[in-house]
Amino acid sequence: MMILTIIIGSLLGVLLGFLIPTIPYTASKYLAIAIVAALDSVFGGIASHIKKNFDLKVFVSGFFVNALIAMLLTYLGQKLNVDIYLAAIIVFVGRMFNNLGIIRRYYLSKISQKISKNSKK
């Protein structure tokens, strides 16, 4: 059921993305950093699910608050003439790779377990 809602939501999102008029270029910078933050939260959520310490509240708040703070920091960086969004991207993408590594290892071990089971049979 969860997968179904995710697929439906994604399809609606694609539709929404095409229906909404294009945003100005200056705003797209903020949207980009928010997307990176949100993706980081999603991968973080999956990784924590694998580690069995998934908390919905933490996940949802992380999703929104991280995106918001990333945008605010970008704005601040613009005002200070320092590319703070670069730091945010490094942190988020670094964490994304970290989490992806956890996910990868989990599924690798799962697959190898299956293979060893089959060979035992």
Added chain:
Amino acid sequence: MTLKKDKQTIIMSIIAGLMSLLLVGSMFIQFRAVDKSEESNLESLRTDELKTQIASYKARYEETMEQYNTNQNTISEYATSIAENKESTDLLDKELNESNTLLGLTDVEGEGVIITLKDTDEACYAADDLLMLINELKYAGAEAISINDNRIINLTDIISINNSFIVVNSDARVSSPFVVKAIGDKDYLMSTLNLKNSGFVDLMRINNLEIEVESSDNVLIYKYSKEINAEVMKEVE
């Protein structure tokens, strides 16, 4: 227990769906924004591209500036030559005016004499008398002469057609009294005309003709009113 779990799953699913909607939606908005802005929008260009563009613009600007300077120089050259042309035109105009004045094609004024000649019962003025008078005046340095306001120029002819008329300038009939005006040094003119016995005044008076000569500081002589045409003669090159 299962009901509670179901409820939790539904909430989870809805939240997951909403979040994926938001995420995918904003991603596609971003894709479109980036796609569109890459169409040579100046703001979206990378720094290197901007640098190249600025350099090319600068080069073009310098080229244009150079051309502008050349054009400016040409313009100033033209302006100078125009000014020179104007000067030469002014000079030509002045020369033309002077020539016209000397030819008798302009009204002139100045000091001179006014001679009034009247026929008497005993004698009439003839063309020869007028010719002689004009000759005398020219000899005395008259610069402009007229008979009854007919300007005497270098081509003027004075011919008698009968006893009462004299033709001046081919078609102007003049008759007594003749008013001859001359511009020139008035003292010189007067003294030449009034020479004892051989002067024009005395000669006429001997012939019983009436003559009056007066000097004036302001004699007005009108211009030659006809056109001067040369049909036969040509300038030798």
